[in-house]
Amino acid sequence: MPISETFKGRLFPTLKEIAEHFGTPFHIYDETGIRETGQTLKDAFSDVKDFREYFAVKALPNPRILEIMKEMGFGFDCSSIPELLLSRMAGGRGEDIIFTSNNTSPEEFKVAAADGGCILNLDDVTLIPKVPELPEFIYFRYNPGPRRTGNAIIGSPAESKYGVSHEQILDAYRTVRDRGVRRFGLHNMLISNELDYKYMVETAQMLLELAEWISKEVGIVFESVNIGGGLGIPYKPEDRPLDIHAMAEEITGLLNQFEKRNGYAPGLCLESGRFMTGPHGVLVVKAINEKNIYRKYIGVDACMTALMRPAIYGAYHHISVLGKDSDQEHSIVDVVGSLCENNDKFAIQRSLPEIEEGDILIIQDTGAHGHSMGFNYNGKLRPKELLLRMDGSVELIRREETVNDYFATLNFEPLRQAQGS
Numbered sequence: 001m002p003i004s005e006t007f008k009g010r011l012f013p014t015l016k017e018i019a020e021h022f023g024t025p026f027h028i029y030d031e032t033g034i035r036e037t038g039q040t041l042k043d044a045f046s047d048v049k050d051f052r053e054y055f056a057v058k059a060l061p062n063p064r065i066l067e068i069m070k071e072m073g074f075g076f077d078c079s080s081i082p083e084l085l086l087s088r089m090a091g092g093r094g095e096d097i098i099f100t101s102n103n104t105s106p107e108e109f110k111v112a113a114a115d116g117g118c119i120l121n122l123d124d125v126t127l128i129p130k131v132p133e134l135p136e137f138i139y140f141r142y143n144p145g146p147r148r149t150g151n152a153i154i155g156s157p158a159e160s161k162y163g164v165s166h167e168q169i170l171d172a173y174r175t176v177r178d179r180g181v182r183r184f185g186l187h188n189m190l191i192s193n194e195l196d197y198k199y200m201v202e203t204a205q206m207l208l209e210l211a212e213w214i215s216k217e218v219g220i221v222f223e224s225v226n227i228g229g230g231l232g233i234p235y236k237p238e239d240r241p242l243d244i245h246a247m248a249e250e251i252t253g254l255l256n257q258f259e260k261r262n263g264y265a266p267g268l269c270l271e272s273g274r275f276m277t278g279p280h281g282v283l284v285v286k287a288i289n290e291k292n293i294y295r296k297y298i299g300v301d302a303c304m305t306a307l308m309r310p311a312i313y314g315a316y317h318h319i320s321v322l323g324k325d326s327d328q329e330h331s332i333v334d335v336v337g338s339l340c341e342n343n344d345k346f347a348i349q350r351s352l353p354e355i356e357e358g359d360i361l362i363i364q365d366t367g368a369h370g371h372s373m374g375f376n377y378n379g380k381l382r383p384k385e386l387l388l389r390m391d392g393s394v395e396l397i398r399r400e401e402t403v404n405d406y407f408a409t410l411n412f413e414p415l416r417q418a419q420g421s
C-alpha cells in the first residue's frame, strides 16, 4: 500500500533535507506510526485478561526499536544468541523473552538460560534432555501436519521443519511435567504475511482445542497460548488491510468460551514482527543512472542487500518519487540495484513518473524483514538506519557498513607477511 498519509505528512516535507544531511541510501522508521500500531494491538485485545505481544526481533533488530517495544509493555521473540542479547540490552528479562528456536545448539540453550533466563519454546521432543536446566515455564511449538494447510509463503505444515508432531505432543508435555516443569504454554505459527484474519482465528481455535485435550490427558493447565506472527500488511495499493479488530473480537470470544467450559482461560500471546513495524519504514534511495536497452532501467544507489524481499519472494514494494505526483507523465521501468544478479530489482515493469538522475525514490513498507534480511554478497554494503522520532527529529540508529566492516573477519596477515611489511 502506498505509505500512509500520516507518515507521508511527517516525512516528505523534510525528506530532501534529511537525504542531504545523512546521505542516501537509508531506511527510515516512523516512531509515531510504530507506537500507534502498538496501541491498536493493545486496544483490540483489551478484553483479553492476559494479552501480550512479543515483538519478533528478527523483523527489525535495532536496540532503539526494541526500546520502544519495551516501553509499550511488549516482550521479545528471539531465535538466536544475538537476538537474545539485544533483547536483554533493551531491558528484557525472564518472561519478557520467548526463545523460539529450531535445530537449537547447546550454545543457544546456554545463553537462553543465562541472565535470568527466558521462556523456552521447544521445537522437538529430542531437545528436552538437551536443555541443561529446564526452566519453570515451557512452551512447545506444535506442527499440525496434514490437519492444517499453511499459506503460500510458509507452505504446508506437513513439509515444514518446525514444531512437534501431533503424535508426539502428549509425550512432550508428559516428559517435561515429569521433570518438574510447572508452567506450560502452547505455540504455533502456520502462516506468513496473511491478510485474511480468519487464519489466525482458526489457529487460536486449534490451539485452544489442543490445550483442552492435552490438559485432560496429561493433567496440566495451560497458562498461555501463543498464536505466533504472520499478520499481513497491505503491500499493494489494492490490498485490503487485515481486520485486526474482527480478529481480536473472534479470538476473545473463543477464549471466553474456553473459560466457560474449563473455569479458566489461558493468556494470549502474539509474536508480530511485520504487522508492528512493516508499514512504518521506507528505504530512501537516489536515482543515479538511466539505461535504455530492451527495457528502460532506473539504477539507484542501493541494491537487494538492503531489501531482499522483491528478489527472493517476488514481493511488491510500492515506490514513489519525491516531488512527483502519480498523475504526472509516466514511463514503464525496472528499478534496479548494482549487484551482479538479474533479480536485483526493486520493481519490475512499474509505471512511475519520469525519473531524472538525482531524484529521490521512496521504496515503501520496508520496516520489517528489510534491513535485517540483508547480506553482503558481491561486497555490497548495507545502508544506514534512521529513526524519525515523535518530535520530528531524526536519529541515526545504525550507521552504514564500511569496507572495513566487510574486511573485519578476513585474515590479511599472510598477505602482509608475503609483502614483507
Ligand SMILES: *Cc1c(COP(=O)(O)O)cnc(C)c1O
Residues within 6 Å of the ligand: 056, 058, 059, 077, 100, 189, 192, 193, 228, 229, 230, 231, 271, 272, 273, 274, 275, 368
Ligand atoms: C518470523 C517469526 C515471527 C514474525 O513473523 P511476522 O511475519 O513478522 O509477523 C514470529 N514468530 C516466529 C516463531 C517467527 O519465526
